[in-house]
Amino acid sequence: MSLAxxxxxxxxxxAAPIVVFYILKIRLRRVPVSTILFWRQIFEEKQPRSxxxxxxxxxxxxxxxxxxxxxxxxxxxxxxxxxxxxxxxFALVIDDSASTRATDVAPSRLAKIKDEARRIVDGLRFxxxxxxxxxxxxxxxxxxxxxxxxxxxxxxxxxxxTDGPTSVDAAVELARKLIGGQKNHTILVLTDGGFDGLxxxxxxxxxEVRLAATPHPSNVGITRFQARRSLLDPVGYExxxxxxxxxxxxxxxxxxxxxxxxPIDVVPLKIEPGGTWxxxxxxTSTEGGRLAARLDHDDALAVDNLAEAILPRREVRPVTxxxxxxxxxxxxxxxNPLVKLVVAKALDQxxxxxxxxxxxxxxxxxxxPPGPLFVIEPTTACDLWDVGPPIxxxxxxxxxxxxxxMAHVRLDNVLMPEARRLVLKVGAAEKAKILASxxxxxxxxxxxxxPEGKVLVLTVNLDKGDLPLQTAFxxxxxxxxxxxxxxxxxxxxxxxxxxxxxxxxxxxxxxxLRAPDGKTRPLPNDDKPITLGPFDLSGxxxxxxxxxxxxxxxxxxxxxxxxxGAPEFVIACNLANRDETDLRPRDVEALKRPSPIPAxxxxxxxxxxxxxxxxxxxxxxxxxxxxxxxS
Amino acid sequence: xPLFDSEFLKKLExxxxxxxxxxxxxxxxxxxxxxxxxxxxxxxxxxxxxxxxFRYLDWNVYARFDELLLKRFQEExxxxxxxxxxxxxxxxxxxxPKFDYARRVAAALAYIAxxxxxxxxxxxxxxDVVADFxxxxxxxRILPLLKFLEALAPDRDATDLSRxxxxxxxxxxxxxLAVVVSDFYDPGGFERGLDILRHHRYEPHVIQIHDKREAxxxxxxxxELIDVESGAGQKVTVTEKNLRQYRRIFDQxxxxxxxxxxxNGVGCTRTATDVPFDELILRMMRVxxxxx
Numbered sequence: 040m041s042l043a044x045x046x047x048x049x050x051x052x053x054a055a056p057i058v059v060f061y062i063l064k065i066r067l068r069r070v071p072v073s074t075i076l077f078w079r080q081i082f083e084e085k086q087p088r089s090x091x092x093x094x095x096x097x098x099x100x101x102x103x104x105x106x107x108x109x110x111x112x113x114x115x116x117x118x119x120x121x122x123x124x125x126x127x128x129f130a131l132v133i134d135d136s137a138s139t140r141a142t143d144v145a146p147s148r149l150a151k152i153k154d155e156a157r158r159i160v161d162g163l164r165f166x167x168x169x170x171x172x173x174x175x176x177x178x179x180x181x182x183x184x185x186x187x188x189x190x191x192x193x194x195x196x197x198x199x200x201t202d203g204p205t206s207v208d209a210a211v212e213l214a215r216k217l218i219g220g221q222k223n224h225t226i227l228v229l230t231d232g233g234f235d236g237l238x239x240x241x242x243x244x245x246x247e248v249r250l251a252a253t254p255h256p257s258n259v260g261i262t263r264f265q266a267r268r269s270l271l272d273p274v275g276y277e278x279x280x281x282x283x284x285x286x287x288x289x290x291x292x293x294x295x296x297x298x299x300x301x302p303i304d305v306v307p308l309k310i311e312p313g314g315t316w317x318x319x320x321x322x323t324s325t326e327g328g329r330l331a332a333r334l335d336h337d338d339a340l341a342v343d344n345l346a347e348a349i350l351p352r353r354e355v356r357p358v359t360x361x362x363x364x365x366x367x368x369x370x371x372x373x374x375n376p377l378v379k380l381v382v383a384k385a386l387d388q389x390x391x392x393x394x395x396x397x398x399x400x401x402x403x404x405x406x407x408p409p410g411p412l413f414v415i416e417p418t419t420a421c422d423l424w425d426v427g428p429p430i431x432x433x434x435x436x437x438x439x440x441x442x443x444x445m446a447h448v449r450l451d452n453v454l455m456p457e458a459r460r461l462v463l464k465v466g467a468a469e470k471a472k473i474l475a476s477x478x479x480x481x482x483x484x485x486x487x488x489x490p491e492g493k494v495l496v497l498t499v500n501l502d503k504g505d506l507p508l509q510t511a512f513x514x515x516x517x518x519x520x521x522x523x524x525x526x527x528x529x530x531x532x533x534x535x536x537x538x539x540x541x542x543x544x545x546x547x548x549x550x551x552l553r554a555p556d557g558k559t560r561p562l563p564n565d566d567k568p569i570t571l572g573p574f575d576l577s578g579x580x581x582x583x584x585x586x587x588x589x590x591x592x593x594x595x596x597x598x599x600x601x602x603x604g605a606p607e608f609v610i611a612c613n614l615a616n617r618d619e620t621d622l623r624p625r626d627v628e629a630l631k632r633p634s635p636i637p638a639x640x641x642x643x644x645x646x647x648x649x650x651x652x653x654x655x656x657x658x659x660x661x662x663x664x665x666x667x668x669x670s
Numbered sequence: 671x672p673l674f675d676s677e678f679l680k681k682l683e684x685x686x687x688x689x690x691x692x693x694x695x696x697x698x699x700x701x702x703x704x705x706x707x708x709x710x711x712x713x714x715x716x717x718x719x720x721x722x723x724f725r726y727l728d729w730n731v732y733a734r735f736d737e738l739l740l741k742r743f744q745e746e747x748x749x750x751x752x753x754x755x756x757x758x759x760x761x762x763x764x765x766x767p768k769f770d771y772a773r774r775v776a777a778a779l780a781y782i783a784x785x786x787x788x789x790x791x792x793x794x795x796x797x798d799v800v801a802d803f804x805x806x807x808x809x810x811r812i813l814p815l816l817k818f819l820e821a822l823a824p825d826r827d828a829t830d831l832s833r834x835x836x837x838x839x840x841x842x843x844x845x846x847l848a849v850v851v852s853d854f855y856d857p858g859g860f861e862r863g864l865d866i867l868r869h870h871r872y873e874p875h876v877i878q879i880h881d882k883r884e885a886x887x888x889x890x891x892x893x894e895l896i897d898v899e900s901g902a903g904q905k906v907t908v909t910e911k912n913l914r915q916y917r918r919i920f921d922q923x924x925x926x927x928x929x930x931x932x933x934n935g936v937g938c939t940r941t942a943t944d945v946p947f948d949e950l951i952l953r954m955m956r957v958x959x960x961x962x
Contacts, residue, residue, distance in 0.1 A: 067905055071896045072763070077923065078906065
């Protein structure tokens, strides 16, 4: 045994005054009594124990000196050599994934895991060190390597269940990076065993696994729930739903779907053990909103019984069609329920609508008007292009398949006898994006993003050829309407927990990401795409502007002042993970493994034991004094 | 504050009135003697014998039955009440001091007796008789008696009741009631002294006084106990256990006194000084009245 602070032994000098005070006789208090007869009877009875009468004061001295000795020894901080040599390093991996919310273990799997973690922390020796890593959604170091028990316990207490997927394997890898090179290191994994890498972990030499689960839990969950706008029907949408029965017996339940709390469908389900039910629902709505699917089934995990999706709202858009006359063109816009169509023969006869789309067929003004423009078969020059001789029988050789304008559109098999050759002027050519071009490289379909508004140009002669007769034509026009209205894409995917989503802000200003539990986290304030996530809670996440002082009414330029609480972007996040829904441990035999509590003696140093002993001695002395066994 | 103030005297008068009403002739009031003589209360008849006083002939009987019968009357005699007051140093103990309490009780008893035309004498004792108030009679003598009591002071000697009783019974005086007012902390034991009184045909009555601190002392730790009578000291370490032992021994002492009195037909009154003395007297009266 060695002493960390041998100078503290100087406090032993305090024994001298204790002995001096002991040697000094203390004058007894004289108390007159009416008669001493009765007292004599008492103390004459005790005469045979007179040796004890003498010793009891000596006992007091011994107790006091022992008390001093233990305190002085504690101040000297003694330690054993083996404490240094045999100090252990632990990484405690706590699985806080969605499946640990399961209640097949009372009160929950995570609660049991945390209890186990506390026991392990309590079992650490004084010089043992531990780091705590959470393994839900993505590995997170909750507490660095330390031997401070209180910090470790606070880290354990701070663990709360996420809705994210299990990432125990990644957490173990992180633990190996943290303590793998150190002597006497062990990785302790507390999990429910609901992941495929469990068998490998059980075989690892440096890993001890403790499972908190029951062998055959029953659970049914929604493993997929997505909604998208129909590609053909402007007000239609489709819902893809999938339910997985992760139990050993068949399950009967109901699957309910509602839009903004209005029921839209209820399906009774009966799913065989291990079976999957999948269905696509086709519905219509211009409103859009929040779609929610619920499983009416009481099982061990509640979080996968609810899934949500965001259905984009469809706005009715004013369209002014300026054309000398083309029935197909009129009908393709008229057939779209989201279009409020006005047809005019000339641009100056057309009514002015704020923010509306102008479709110019053939004749265009020398200077294009501001706002969104869809120009079809331009026959005159303007400030963006000059018109050349017609192109006969152009063949589409190249089309931009990645563009949303070209989604589900194929022009290479369309018969186009004639198209206009346009020569883009300087300044426009740089801004133009060719969506489809001929073999000669002549642009047939292109867009120009000018400051005054977007311009989309289709040079094909609609009166010749079969483009208006092809399904590509209404799809192309629908894509164009979506492109002009900035409603990009028909699918607003509902990511699973643990996923990330990239999103580009449409307006400048400080933004926050609001989680379903109401907590916010700041986002970068720039025009670049922002990565949202990984999402660790299921529910609706929203990107919101931080309210600024200079708030203007809606419709003003973004960034000059925004109202609080108006979501800039909304996304629904679901568990939708078969591994998390399947609560059954992948290795049932591992449930029988003993608890990996490190051997220790309460994690207390020697000086702590000595202080405890000193207090016990003080209490003993106090007890003896109170009982008048010593004085 | 004087020992016997006007309030005290009022209480004495009240006790005197109550005593006649409640237990006339029991403890201290007139005692009928078995001797027949010149009393006023008729007892019985006997035949006339020559030489008898004609004044006691029952002429009514003679007129009706022609027999000479003599009326006999029960003769009354006054009671001699001796109050033996413990004036040892142990009586000085307590709050209020037991000695003050004892003197008040003695004064009360004496007043009641004097009011009932009994004769009262007071003997203050410790190791021996330290002061003596001779037998006296008549209510008017109460003031000198009070002055005597007030002037008493505790004596240095330790209590020796047997010695005092031995001296007391050999006095040339009539037998009577001997009221012993003491704490009975007699190193030689109280039994011998009371036995002497009984054996010499005195009628002892015991009034034992103690202080609550004697019954339940609050002493703990290392102490030197000083006996106020003998001055002897004892160094002790008093524990809770010792206190329990003390209380047990004190209770045993109290019980032994009570047992002695009940075994020998001796009246016994035990009290603590926190009981008002007039309440104690009334209690004694009730007990005596109940007995008779």
